[in-house]
Amino acid sequence: FAFQFPRLRISWGLHLRLRLLDQNLVKTAMAVKGSVAAGHFIALFCIIAVLPSATAIKIYTRNKVYGVRGEDVRLSCYFWSWEWLSDDVTLSWSFRPEGSRETISIFHYNNGVPYIPNEREFKDRVEWVGNMGWRDGSIKIKNLDFTDNGTFICEAKNPPDIVGSPSSVQLVVYEKGPVQAGVVTGAIVGAVLGLALLIVVLIYLIKCLMGRRRVPVKDISIVEKGKSGKAASGRQGQVVYASLDQSSKKFHSEKKSKGVEGSKKEKK
């Protein structure tokens, strides 16, 4: 159906045509509605049909996290489950040191209670900062040291949704925070451009201020050369007079014989 605008059809058969067009539009609208409803049904059907294979729990963590020795780092872990969050939802964090093949469990959450085992390596350093309601299972490791270099694995289970692979985040501990590659360069470029902008703005301001003081002289030159500075000279009529008296010599020395000037002078 091609859409036709009723406005364009101006003729004596307008009434009839409008009615036809209306019917066309109504038919089109109904067809569109029908197709949209059908689309909804199809989408819903697809979701329901596909649902069993998509009910795996999905866990999201960052790939690499940088920490500074002696400071804290937050390891974030978010999960998504198609099922409602039940009371039996569990979340656990384990740690695999760099170069080792064994993992130790450092955090477990079950039944609304976080369990921190206080192993000798992570004694009093793990803190639960997540919120199960927001599907956020983040922990914070305090007072980092170089022995914390390694992989942290986050795993979550939400019965009956228990299929899902854990996600790991690698922690790298630096002596001093590394400056990202582009930061210094970007800072220099930004500073220079900012300085240039500042200078431009200053020059513009100074020009404005100087311009305001010198406006009477400008008006004379505009009037003398016959350009249309009507508005300006109209506003500053009295000032033009005063300046004309003072600088009458300059006016006479110009000697540009244009009738417009003479008439303007007489008007004022």
Next chain:
Amino acid sequence: MLILLALICVLHVATIVMLFISTIDSSWYIMGTNSTDIWKKCIYVNNSYSCVDVTDYENQDYLRAVQALMILAVIFSCFSIFSFLVQLFTAEPRRRFFITGGIHMLCCLCVMCAASIYTAQFPQPKSQWTAGTYGYSYILAWICFCLSFINSIIYCVLRKKGDD
């Protein structure tokens, strides 16, 4: 008059293009098939290039300065062509293109500083790169310096055509 204007525009655009190439392409210093740049080092290994960030030079500060200056040169040259077009169509007649010339002169200075710093500091005396030659990006940078200098002088001397 029109020919002169066209020539200046073409020269300016050529300068901008060369600056872009010089900044982006990894060819400031070449040794065989390996090349190093102000952004990364590329080594030809097993029929493919493997590039790493240039982060383990001893004097990183100079490298950051060269990077920043080249970027500033590109930015200033783009600004100057915009301001040239703006001034061409909106400035009063018989005015000189001082703003354009000034910005282009800044660009020229930036390129000169960048290329000079690179010449003075790189390659490192004790690094593995001392046996090579300067690549075409480096040469382009110096050419851009000359062209932009000439261009900015022309802008400062050129006058917009007057009504009478």
